Amino acid sequence: MYDIVIVGAGPAGLTAAIYALREEKKVVILEKETIGGKITSSSKVENYPGFKSISGMDFANNLYEQIIDLGGEINIEEVLSIENGKVKKVITDENTYETKSIIIASGSKYKTLNLDNEEELIGNGISFCTVCDGSFYKNKDVCVVGGANSALNSVLYLSKLCNKVYLVVRGPKLKGDKKVIDNVLSLSNVEVLYNTTVNKYILDNDELVGVEVKSNECEKRLDVEGVFLAIGQSPEIDYLNDLIKVDENNYVLASEDCITNIDGIFVAGDVRKKEVRQLTTAVSDGTNAAINAINYLKEV
Ligand SMILES: Cc1cc2nc3c(=O)[nH]c(=O)nc-3n(C[C@H](O)[C@H](O)[C@H](O)COP(=O)(O)OP(=O)(O)OC[C@H]3O[C@@H](n4cnc5c(N)ncnc54)[C@H](O)[C@@H]3O)c2cc1C
Structure with missing residues (x-):
């Protein structure tokens, strides 16, 4: 049984993992595509404090190494559904994970024009x-x-x-x-x-x-x-199957504490309803979600 299953290995999910692993929680991060999330497609990041300029890929690699050094487990699997209960289940295309809590950090996809190149x-x-x-x-x-x-x-x-x-x-x-x-x-x-x-x-x-x-x-x-x-974004929440409250654009509802309407399920990053979607706000959410998940684990 895991303490925390994190859905999505973007900056929000990986930040949440850092906090949870440092508290010696049993954590697994599930990622369907690219470890590091959307930022891996950016050639240059120049607005993240502490780095004058860094490629998105290097930024993601640094995060990845930090997780591995802390003994983190990242599995490349797509989460297909979640079952709520005292013991929660996260079902992927390969496994079923039993866990006490879940952090949803599955991000959003920018809409594109579907043109060549x-x-x-x-x-x-x-x-x-x-x-x-x-x-x-x-x-x-x-x-x-x-x-x-x-x-x-x-x-x-x-x-x-x-x-x-x-x-x-x-x-x-x-x-x-x-x-x-x-x-x-x-x-x-x-x-x-x-x-x-x-x-x-x-x-x-x-x-x-x-x-x-x-x-x-x-x-x-x-x-x-x-x-x-600037033709819109869509949050990646298909696997939630109406389990959690979302807004009219399908962003998961939670305030800055990242606590959703379901006990033991937290949300972090671009998938959360908020005004500003940036690396800094994603890692901020990852921190809040992990700290509140750790507090929740003390009570169950
Ligand atoms: C080209 C580009 C340039 C950018 N440049 C900057 C910049 O310079 N500065 C800045 O602050 N921000 C920048 N951003 C925005 C920044 O990348 C995002 O705000 C940030 O990545 C959000 O992090 P996140 O972890 O919430 O989501 P994401 O990065 O979207 O990560 C979510 C992860 O969850 C995974 N996932 C989704 N569904 C599932 C599922 N069912 N099962 C398993 N895994 C799943 C996804 O594959 C993804 O890897 C840029 C974005 C892009 C695309």
């Missing part, structure tokens, strides 16, 4: 996060794809740094707060392209040099070095 360009020309990657495009031309609040906020952020920002909007109008829309439309270095979709990423020697966009009237090329996709 997209996967290779993520972290190297295509980004989802202006706060993380905006400064790499200082004085350059970029494009933002999306038409709602997160796209609008990305444009506001980038317009201060970049030479020119195109906003590619699939529909005939922008959706979001009126004030923010007015603000975006007033910017002289922003051009909004309505009823327009991105057709193709244009590469030169494997580097992104532009996109081809298509509207009802025409197809044209935008010479941009960066593309910011």
